[in-house]
Amino acid sequence: MSSPFDPSRHSSLRAQAEVLDGEDSLRHLRDEFHIPSKADIKRQTLGQEDRSNASHTDETATCTYLCGNSLGLQPKRTATRIQQYLGTWATQGVQGHFKPLKDSPLPTWLDADARAAKLMAPIVGADESEVAVMQTLTANLHLLMSAFYHPDPNGRHKVILERTAFPSDHFAVLSQIRHHGLSPETSMVTIESPFAEDPVISTYDIQSLISKHAADTALILLPGIQYYTGQLFDIPTITAYAHKHGIFIIWDLAHAVGNVPLSLHDWDVDAAVWCTYKYLNGGPGCIGGAFVNSRNSLVTTTLTDEQPERGYGNRLSGWWGNDKGTRFAMETRFHPVKGAAGFQLSNPSILDITSVSASLEVFELAGGMVPIREKSKKITAFLEHCLSTMSEEAKKLFRTITPSDPEQRGAQLSLMLADGLLHPTRKAFEDHGIVVDERKPNVIRVAPAPLYNSFQDCVAFVEGFEQALLAARKSV
Numbered sequence: 001m002s003s004p005f006d007p008s009r010h011s012s013l014r015a016q017a018e019v020l021d022g023e024d025s026l027r028h029l030r031d032e033f034h035i036p037s038k039a040d041i042k043r044q045t046l047g048q049e050d051r052s053n054a055s056h057t058d059e060t061a062t063c064t065y066l067c068g069n070s071l072g073l074q075p076k077r078t079a080t081r082i083q084q085y086l087g088t089w090a091t092q093g094v095q096g097h098f099k100p101l102k103d104s105p106l107p108t109w110l111d112a113d114a115r116a117a118k119l120m121a122p123i124v125g126a127d128e129s130e131v132a133v134m135q136t137l138t139a140n141l142h143l144l145m146s147a148f149y150h151p152d153p154n155g156r157h158k159v160i161l162e163r164t165a166f167p168s169d170h171f172a173v174l175s176q177i178r179h180h181g182l183s184p185e186t187s188m189v190t191i192e193s194p195f196a197e198d199p200v201i202s203t204y205d206i207q208s209l210i211s212k213h214a215a216d217t218a219l220i221l222l223p224g225i226q227y228y229t230g231q232l233f234d235i236p237t238i239t240a241y242a243h244k245h246g247i248f249i250i251w252d253l254a255h256a257v258g259n260v261p262l263s264l265h266d267w268d269v270d271a272a273v274w275c276t277y278k279y280l281n282g283g284p285g286c287i288g289g290a291f292v293n294s295r296n297s298l299v300t301t302t303l304t305d306e307q308p309e310r311g312y313g314n315r316l317s318g319w320w321g322n323d324k325g326t327r328f329a330m331e332t333r334f335h336p337v338k339g340a341a342g343f344q345l346s347n348p349s350i351l352d353i354t355s356v357s358a359s360l361e362v363f364e365l366a367g368g369m370v371p372i373r374e375k376s377k378k379i380t381a382f383l384e385h386c387l388s389t390m391s392e393e394a395k396k397l398f399r400t401i402t403p404s405d406p407e408q409r410g411a412q413l414s415l416m417l418a419d420g421l422l423h424p425t426r427k428a429f430e431d432h433g434i435v436v437d438e439r440k441p442n443v444i445r446v447a448p449a450p451l452y453n454s455f456q457d458c459v460a461f462v463e464g465f466e467q468a469l470l471a472a473r474k475s476v
């Protein structure tokens, strides 16, 4: 049995991590990011002066940031691209909308959404015409539900979602049901794991519930990766099952996008929404994304005023969804852009879109999602291995609730702590220079993001976690 605080265990892990870091073909990308230092995460000030003097390449000074599932770190090139955008605005004013600048890598503001969609499309496995970079996740969810959820009180009216869905999804569904004059009591169906101690929901459980409510379900909303447990759902199988029963399905990909490879087009997904501030490193509250399968966004410009729905469906519309050719003609007849872009409402924040596009450049440097997933599997398995070497005393104080099968998870392990340990453990993390995310009542989520985390980060976390846990146990 291993004893608490056994430094020899950790030095062996450190040696393994050094070898793995040396072999890591994405290792150079860590340098593309600002990694906060241990001093940064403790300070109560911006600390700009200290920061300009500090060496950010000193690995011992950087904190252990394993929180990319909540907020991804800032790519260094974000500031460069934003400066270029600000320069355009400063020197060109309104001309920035239309006038390309010879020495700028940025598109005109009129084309910024199209370029962002082009960069985003390979991340989600879609044709660029099926992707729109717009609004925010919950707003996009409402927009898609307004277009594709048309309940019939005497026919298909139910929405199936998880019982423990992210609250914003839950609220969005509740409000849509009420907006259509229906009651959540009869129109909302929730799914949960049949086992109280194991929150993972099997594909079989989901299929059984779909079968049970198949005749009167209009819509299913599920997460690609469940935010709390880190479970990766079988998107193609569940999508096919929903279609077999004539049900439209929307995926919330907040935790899946930029984390696991997606093939939304080939999986025949109907529609999906996501945010860009987690694994996509767009920055807090940055602009979101939406996928609309090309078969669900067919438009005709020959619509008549009498039958507008035949032209562009019942979507909510705004001028940025209007064809670029006539957008500035100021006509009041809507000519939607073909594809997902036709679901846009307003001109997008160029500040946001520049930020997310800068980050997507790093995904291009990485060679796309395949090498990212390869490292993700290795580093998550290594984190799991490090946890397994902890002392028996410490291991009794938590359990991993994320599936152990690498095919059923991304780069996140959710650790459920014994009662009362969350608060003191979290406080101790700051002393150890560790940043992870906590979800009350008992879970910490640890996410080794392949673009910037190292295998040595996993060892640093487990060292600090073990000490924090054992100290926390004494304090309760």
Ligand SMILES: Cc1ncc(COP(=O)(O)O)c(C=O)c1O
Pocket: 136, 137, 138, 139, 166, 168, 169, 223, 227, 252, 254, 255, 275, 288
């Ligand atoms: C799974 C999931 N869905 C929805 C949201 C809400 O996102 P937004 O605030 O961008 O609408 C989040 C935010 O973290 C999330 O994690």
